[in-house]
Amino acid sequence: MRANIRRPRANSISTTILLAFTALILTVILATVFESYRNTRAELQNNAMDYTAQLVRQVNADIERYLDYIKDLSDFIVGNSLVTTYLSEDDLSVRETERDRVQQILRDAANIRSEIYTVALVSSDGRVLFGSPTSSRNPNADCLGAEWYRRALASPGRVFVSSSRVENLIAGQYRWVISFSKAVIGEGGTPVGVLLVDLKYDYLDEICSNVQLGSRGYLFLADSNGEVLWHPQQNLIYAGLKSESVGGVLAEAKGRTTYTVRGEEKLYIASRSEATGWTTVGVAYPEELLQNQGALVRQYLILGLISVLSAFGVAILISRAITNPLRKLTQTMNQVEQGDYTVRSTVRSNNEVGRLRDSFNHMIANTQNLMAQIVHTEEQKRQSEWRLLQAQIKPHFLYNTLDSIIWMSHAGKNEEVVEMTSALAQLLRNSIGSGRDIIPLEEEIAHVESYLVIQKMRYRETLHYELDIDPQTKPCLIPRLVLQPLVENAIYHGIKVKETGGTIHIGAMLDDDRLLVTVEDDGAGMTPEQLAHIYDEKESDEGSSKIGIYNVSERLHIYFGEDAVLKYFSEPDKGTTAMLNLPIRLEEKEENNETT
Amino acid sequence: MRRPEPFRRLCAAALFLLLLSGCARTSAPPKITLVLKTTVETAEFWAQVMKGVHAAADELGVDLTVTGSSSETAVDEQIGIVKDVIADKPDAMILVASDCERLASVTDEAVAAGIPVVTMDSDVNSPRRAAYVASDNKKIGRSLGELLGQFLPNGGKVAILTHSVTASSGIDRTQGARDVIGQAGKYDLLGVFNCENDLDTARALTADLLEKHPDVDAILCTNEVCNIGVARTLTQEGLCGRVTVIGCDNSWRQIQYLEQNTIQGIVIQRPFNMGYLAVEQAVKVARGEEVDEFTEVGCVTITRDNMYNSDNQKLLFPFN
Numbered sequence: 001m002r003a004n005i006r007r008p009r010a011n012s013i014s015t016t017i018l019l020a021f022t023a024l025i026l027t028v029i030l031a032t033v034f035e036s037y038r039n040t041r042a043e044l045q046n047n048a049m050d051y052t053a054q055l056v057r058q059v060n061a062d063i064e065r066y067l068d069y070i071k072d073l074s075d076f077i078v079g080n081s082l083v084t085t086y087l088s089e090d091d092l093s094v095r096e097t098e099r100d101r102v103q104q105i106l107r108d109a110a111n112i113r114s115e116i117y118t119v120a121l122v123s124s125d126g127r128v129l130f131g132s133p134t135s136s137r138n139p140n141a142d143c144l145g146a147e148w149y150r151r152a153l154a155s156p157g158r159v160f161v162s163s164s165r166v167e168n169l170i171a172g173q174y175r176w177v178i179s180f181s182k183a184v185i186g187e188g189g190t191p192v193g194v195l196l197v198d199l200k201y202d203y204l205d206e207i208c209s210n211v212q213l214g215s216r217g218y219l220f221l222a223d224s225n226g227e228v229l230w231h232p233q234q235n236l237i238y239a240g241l242k243s244e245s246v247g248g249v250l251a252e253a254k255g256r257t258t259y260t261v262r263g264e265e266k267l268y269i270a271s272r273s274e275a276t277g278w279t280t281v282g283v284a285y286p287e288e289l290l291q292n293q294g295a296l297v298r299q300y301l302i303l304g305l306i307s308v309l310s311a312f313g314v315a316i317l318i319s320r321a322i323t324n325p326l327r328k329l330t331q332t333m334n335q336v337e338q339g340d341y342t343v344r345s346t347v348r349s350n351n352e353v354g355r356l357r358d359s360f361n362h363m364i365a366n367t368q369n370l371m372a373q374i375v376h377t378e379e380q381k382r383q384s385e386w387r388l389l390q391a392q393i394k395p396h397f398l399y400n401t402l403d404s405i406i407w408m409s410h411a412g413k414n415e416e417v418v419e420m421t422s423a424l425a426q427l428l429r430n431s432i433g434s435g436r437d438i439i440p441l442e443e444e445i446a447h448v449e450s451y452l453v454i455q456k457m458r459y460r461e462t463l464h465y466e467l468d469i470d471p472q473t474k475p476c477l478i479p480r481l482v483l484q485p486l487v488e489n490a491i492y493h494g495i496k497v498k499e500t501g502g503t504i505h506i507g508a509m510l511d512d513d514r515l516l517v518t519v520e521d522d523g524a525g526m527t528p529e530q531l532a533h534i535y536d537e538k539e540s541d542e543g544s545s546k547i548g549i550y551n552v553s554e555r556l557h558i559y560f561g562e563d564a565v566l567k568y569f570s571e572p573d574k575g576t577t578a579m580l581n582l583p584i585r586l587e588e589k590e591e592n593n594e595t596t
Numbered sequence: 597m598r599r600p601e602p603f604r605r606l607c608a609a610a611l612f613l614l615l616l617s618g619c620a621r622t623s624a625p626p627k628i629t630l631v632l633k634t635t636v637e638t639a640e641f642w643a644q645v646m647k648g649v650h651a652a653a654d655e656l657g658v659d660l661t662v663t664g665s666s667s668e669t670a671v672d673e674q675i676g677i678v679k680d681v682i683a684d685k686p687d688a689m690i691l692v693a694s695d696c697e698r699l700a701s702v703t704d705e706a707v708a709a710g711i712p713v714v715t716m717d718s719d720v721n722s723p724r725r726a727a728y729v730a731s732d733n734k735k736i737g738r739s740l741g742e743l744l745g746q747f748l749p750n751g752g753k754v755a756i757l758t759h760s761v762t763a764s765s766g767i768d769r770t771q772g773a774r775d776v777i778g779q780a781g782k783y784d785l786l787g788v789f790n791c792e793n794d795l796d797t798a799r800a801l802t803a804d805l806l807e808k809h810p811d812v813d814a815i816l817c818t819n820e821v822c823n824i825g826v827a828r829t830l831t832q833e834g835l836c837g838r839v840t841v842i843g844c845d846n847s848w849r850q851i852q853y854l855e856q857n858t859i860q861g862i863v864i865q866r867p868f869n870m871g872y873l874a875v876e877q878a879v880k881v882a883r884g885e886e887v888d889e890f891t892e893v894g895c896v897t898i899t900r901d902n903m904y905n906s907d908n909q910k911l912l913f914p915f916n
Contacts (some may be wrong), residue, residue: 009759138855140852140855140856140857141855163906165904165906165909166904166909166912166913168855168904172852174848174851176913176915215600227906233655234649234915235647235648235651235868235914235915236651236872238656238910238915239866239868239869239872239911239916240869241872243870280735403616
């Protein structure tokens with residue numbers, strides 16, 4: 001029982017509360033944590049994207065600034081009158097004198113920056129002058145038909161920026177370059193030639209490959225036609241083994257697009273340069289932009305876990321606070337259930353449980369009172385029953401005795417009438433006399449003796465009796481009318497049924513702290529079956545004597561409790577012995593008198 | 597006290613989430629060994645192949661080892677090297693066989709040892725090799741013939757100069773070209789001449805040809821050596837542009853001849869792609885994936901007019 005109370009059952013209040021709380025809190029916490037995780041993640045991603053965009057713009061600006069510089073350089077050369085003169089002069093000798101000075105200008109320009117591959121002037125009649133005197137012209141190169149030449153002439157005053165191309169102008173050399181070309185305008189306002197500045201393509205490598213966008217992100221350049229100008233995997237792209245979604249990115253007005261490649265998101269951030277028409281595109285992996293996403297996830301997981309655990313703990317505390325008083329109250333109720341009406345619940349609570357406790361305590365008090373009343377009533381009932389029995393026995397015996405007296409009077413046996421009448425008088429006196437329930441053994445013996453005198457006169461020679469009373473036993477207290485039923489029993493069931501009659505021996509002695517009283521007869525005796533039923537409550541076929549024995553036994557228990565013993569020993573044709581084994585009790589009054 | 601059920605579930609859920617977040621995607625890089633014909637190869641073609649190989653190895657995260665014989669004709673040495681590779685137990689092997697027949701058995705050995713073999717450029721005669729990555733030499737030959745049709749639409753006298761009559765590339769290219777020429781029906785094939793991949797022989801054969809057939813209209817060359825030999829002889833003889841020369845492979849010398857109009861057209865392979873695709877196939881094979889038995893790398897036809905096209909210059913002038 002006790003163990004059951006402690007174990008939380010599936011349908012107990014505490015489990016219900018715990019489940020409800022946990023479910024509620026879990027939902028709220030998970031939703032909150034998930035939402036804030038998403039927000040933080042989105043914010044971080046935005047930051048990373050902004051950072052990437054900034055980086056891309058930065059690179060774009062760097063390139064633009066650099067190209068501006070090259071354009072300025074071109075403008076400077078083109079604006080130089082020596083250059084114009086050199087290109088437009090028809091006189092060979094003049095041209096020859098100018099040649100070295102113009103070449104010097106070109107060489108100086110080319111030497112300013114190491115990434116300039118070549119600076120060359122191409123006249124409209126196909127003459128080519130290189131900045132470097134060691135460079136010689138590739139005779140097979142068709143420079144007047146080249147795109148850079150035609151485009152420069154087509155829009156004089158502007159610098160044409162080519163896409164990446166192979167420069168074949170110098171004999172024996174083929175090099176990837178970006179070409180800048182600008183028409184040189186002669187005195188008449190007509191173009192006399194074109195200035196070509198080739199920038200080493202490798203330079204783009206230097207600018208772009210250093211830019212890191214996460215560990216896998218990268219940067220690429222596209223020209224105005226949507227062709228890839230520079231790419232970290234240029235070889236693969238030019239070999240057709242890889243492709244880059246350039247067109248879609250350039251078409252996107254916002255400059256931000258997301259593509260999903262092989263199940264992974266790729267973010268394209270583009271920045272277009274108006275001056276060159278080029279577009280710098282940063283490619284980043286959004287997953288990777290969150291560099292410490294793992295840490296973020298862990299952080300939120302731990303946060304969520306702590307919240308959930310603490311919420312769970314609080315739920316346990318709350319459910320305990322509610323169910324513990326109930327559990328204590330239940331324990332008290334169980335004690336009451338087992339018969340202990342003295343306990344009171346001490347649960348400390350001011351709420352409904354407190355009121356329940358008060359009602360319970362009140363109820364227990366009431367029940368206790370009722371129980372005490374019941375015990376009292378029961379006692380009274382038993383006593384009245386005994387008095388009734390006493391009253392029942394008397395007339396029965398009285399009539400017989402009176403009949404005997406009448407019979408003896410008729411026979412003229414005056415002496416015997418006197419004796420029997422005085423014995424009867426003594427018997428009645430004893431019976432009614434004090435009205436006390438418990439009397440000294442001495443009085444009970446006197447009572448039994450009066451009874452025996454009467455019976456002796458009725459049964460004459462068939463009944464003999466002997467008294468053997470230890471004087472020390474005389475003050476010992478025993479319930480009234482305890483011995484008489486035993487003697488009565490001996491007469492009716494022992495002596496009377498035996499033709500030769502018999503003797504009743506009544507003895508009283510002290511044995512240690514016990515009072516032993518025996519009523520012994522040598523009459524008919526009893527079979528073991530008869531003996532077994534002798535204490536039975538009701539078996540009234542043999543008259544009232546058996547009721548007497550039950551009654552004796554009952555009353556002895558009332559007075560002495562389990563300490564009083566009434567035992568019968570019997571053998572057929574040999575007799576019966578009734579033995580009382582009682583604790584010694586003396587009259588309190590006398591003891592009090594003696595002590596005071 | 598026994599733990600209440602919700603608590604256990606909570607713990608389980610938390611543990612599950614932790615496990616999920618802790619999951620990491622890692623796999624060991626495949627170990628692949630490339631056995632070349634020779635490691636001392638100086639041809640630009642092979643330099644480009646190796647660029648493709650390294651690009652793929654970087655891209656796909658391959659633990660790459662490159663080995664090979666001391667010369668292109670050292671077949672026994674290559675067999676020994678393959679045996680060493682078998683002992684080293686890589687996840688896959690890429691083989692450029694120096695001999696189609698003689699490397700077949702050692703290829704079988706490798707496959708039996710659990711090392712899948714991918715052949716590149718030159719195949720072995722073994723049905724057990726997993727994949728073959730190469731150009732289709734017959735297709736290259738046919739492209740030669742088709743280019744001829746572009747430059748000599750009215751027919752003429754044609755000679756074919758080949759680098760080999762035993763190597764599959766020489767045989768197949770010659771055959772492809774002959775097929776197209778034969779189908780056209782308007783060309784007079786003067787003969788197939790074998791220079792055995794020797795420049796001087798090629799020059800001598802050309803000179804001989806010009807002497808015997810001064811009216812030759814076109815010479816088809818099956819590789820770079822033949823091409824250069826023909827171009828030099830024509831330059832020497834001052835016959836540039838008079839005889840149509842159509843060649844194979846890519847080199848800056850050929851580009852110059854193309855610019856000079858000594859050579860009218862070339863059919864180029866894509867060596868970078870070959871190297872890249874071979875590694876890609878080897879990685880797939882090492883992972884146990886299904887692959888096509890033959891991967892064609894493809895070829896491109898280049899003429900003087902289109903050589904500086906945006907796309908073609910990318911092929912002719914590879915990036916570093």
